[in-house]
Amino acid sequence: MISGIYTAILLIVFVGIWIWAWSKKRKPDFTRSARLPLEDDASPTKEDEA
Incomplete structure (x- = not known):
């Protein structure tokens, strides 16, 4: 459950940066x-110059 939320947050951040x-x-x-x-x-x- 936590890994799914973490993945969704990272996907949203990636799309936002893109x-x-x-x-x-x-x-x-x-x-x-x-x-x-x-x-x-x-x-x-x-x-x-040298």
């Missing part, structure tokens, strides 16, 4: 994060 992540409000953040590896660094780091 809906939050795929909401239209999050798209600009994910798009910006996806482009990060493709952008050049504007300022050199100490490792680059």
